[in-house]
Structure formats: structure tokens, C-alpha cells
Amino acid sequence: MPLSKETARQLVKLQEQDKVIDALQADIDKIPKAIAEIQARIEARKSRLHDTKKRAGDIQIRRKEKEAQMAAKEADIKKRSGELNTVKTNEAFRAIQSEIEQAKAAVGDLETAILTLMDEADQVAKDEKGISAELKVEEGKDLEEIGAFENDKKGLESKQAAEKAKRDALVPSIPEDVLKHYEHLRKRKAGGAALAPVLKNMCGGCRIALPPQVVVEVVKASKLQTCEACHRILYMPDAAAPTPAS
Ligand SMILES: [Zn+2]
Structure with a gap:
């Protein structure tokens, strides 16, 4: 392949130019990964909030179940109390009375369980509020950071375009x-x-x-x-x- 000293010089320049373009490309290529990491952070925070909301919902369901059980027990106590007036024997009377006592004890347990669930619900509501507030602040910061990366990328791309133009100018002489x-x-x-x-x-x-x-x-x-x-x-x-x- 014929060559000249001038062509050899142009080739070296071309390689120098290509190295500059490649270095800029390497910097550009790092940016999407950095942005993806920030986005993953945002998603992780959102899923924490989602989990907390789900926990609040679960507590609500359990509380409703306990309340329904308590209402059933209370209805049972009322019914049994009415039956006390109609029983014929002491034995039957005592049996019903014992059932009523048991039901009352169960109501007491259910009340305690409901109060515990209410406390849990308060705590979860506080957590949710905290996470929500944190999410707002942190997400603002993260989105700013993404914006800065996107700006960097644009800057690098326009710099690279200028370097590519310089390269294109070298090509006709080779x-x-x-x-x-x-x-x-x-x-x-x-x-x-x-x-x-x-x-x-x-x-x-x-x-x-x-x-x-x-x-x-x-x-x-x-x-x-x-x-x-x-x-x-x-x-x-x-x-x-x-x-x-x-
Ligand atoms: Zn060699």
C-alpha cells in the first residue's frame, strides 16, 4: 500500500483524534449505569413505602376480624343470658353460666388484641409518614442528580461531536x-x-x-x-x- 510522510502524519493525527473520541465515549457510557443505580434507589424507597402501606392494610383486616369475633361473642353472651331465665335445672343453669363466663373471658382477650392492633396501626402510620417525608426529600435529591448526569451526558456528546468533526476533516487527506x-x-x-x-x-x-x-x-x-x-x-x-x- 503506497504511503507518504504526509499521510503517515495524518494517520497519527487520526489516531490521536480517535483516542479523544473513545475516551469521551467511555465517559458517556458510564452515565446510564450511574442513572440506573439512582433509579434503583428510588424504587427501593418506593417499595419500602408500599410494604408499610400493606402492613397498615393487614392490621386493619385483622382488627376487623377481631371486632367481628367480639361482636359474635357478645351476641352469644346476650342470648345465653336470656336462656338463664328459662332453664329448668341447676345443672343446666350452671352450664350456661360457665359458657357465659368463658365467652366473657374471650371478649376480654379480643379487646386486648384489638388494642394491641390499634397501637401497631399507630406505629405503622407514623412509619408511613416518616418514609413518605423521607421519600419526598430524597427523591428530590436523586432526581436532581439524574438531571445533572443527563446534562453531563449532553455536554460530553456535544464535545464528542466537535471532536468527530475534527476527525472527519482529517479523513479526506488519507x-x-x-x-x-x-x-x-x-x-x-x-x-x-x-x-x-x-x-x-x-x-x-x-x-x-x-x-x-x-x-x-x-x-x-x-x-x-x-x-x-x-x-x-x-x-x-x-x-x-x-x-x-x-
Ligand atoms: Zn508489533
Whole structure:
């Protein structure tokens, strides 16, 4: 593939530009995860409130059950008390009286249970109020934080768009086949490093010693030289350094 020193310089610039774009992309990619974490926090708080509301509902149901049981016992006491006037024998009288006593004791237990449930309901109502208030405050903060992240993302995206425009401006000066080769390598190399500088006659990408003829060709920069080991496009840092004011 034919090359020129100018093309080699443009390629290095292109890689520098691509690194800037990639770094911005890495920062952009972190943001959705950060937002998802905040959203999970919001959901966890909401589910705590939901659980508390459910507990309040359960207590209400249990209280109604106890009240119905108590009403049934009280009706039973009333009925049995009426029967006391009509019984014929002492034995039957005592039996009914004993049933009434038992029912009264049950009513007493139910009353205690209902009072306990009422206390529980008060506590749960307090909890609910607390969680509700906390949720409002914390959610406000969290939503602000999400907004800040979204702003950051927009800022990074517009910065990246500007860097992409700079990259696009470099592209026309690079022959299509060289560019294609560069893109192909870029996708396969860690950190998108498709180019490697020649450093002390070694490949700067994989550190292998380069044959002298390859180094000579890289200095000439008349055709594309790649490292035999890592296949990166080789360039001579001094010759390929971006010229100022270009
Ligand atoms: Zn190499």
C-alpha cells in the first residue's frame, strides 16, 4: 500500500483524534449505569413505602376480624343470658353460666388484641409518614442528580461531536485503502491503537525487534509497513509527529 510522510502524519493525527473520541465515549457510557443505580434507589424507597402501606392494610383486616369475633361473642353472651331465665335445672343453669363466663373471658382477650392492633396501626402510620417525608426529600435529591448526569451526558456528546468533526476533516487527506486498513486494525486492537511508533528499532505496540529493512522503510514512509507480530501500522515518531500550525 503506497504511503507518504504526509499521510503517515495524518494517520497519527487520526489516531490521536480517535483516542479523544473513545475516551469521551467511555465517559458517556458510564452515565446510564450511574442513572440506573439512582433509579434503583428510588424504587427501593418506593417499595419500602408500599410494604408499610400493606402492613397498615393487614392490621386493619385483622382488627376487623377481631371486632367481628367480639361482636359474635357478645351476641352469644346476650342470648345465653336470656336462656338463664328459662332453664329448668341447676345443672343446666350452671352450664350456661360457665359458657357465659368463658365467652366473657374471650371478649376480654379480643379487646386486648384489638388494642394491641390499634397501637401497631399507630406505629405503622407514623412509619408511613416518616418514609413518605423521607421519600419526598430524597427523591428530590436523586432526581436532581439524574438531571445533572443527563446534562453531563449532553455536554460530553456535544464535545464528542466537535471532536468527530475534527476527525472527519482529517479523513479526506488519507487514501481510502490506508484508511480502511487503519479502521480494520482499530477494531481489533486494545485501546483502538492501530498504529505503533518505532522505538529503538522495536515495535512500540508489541515490543518486538524489527528487521533493519523494515525500519528503513518506515523512515522512508513510501509504503505502508506493518509489524509482523502485531500487524499494527508502523510509523517513525519524529517524522510522523504532527507539524505545528497545520
Ligand atoms: Zn508489533
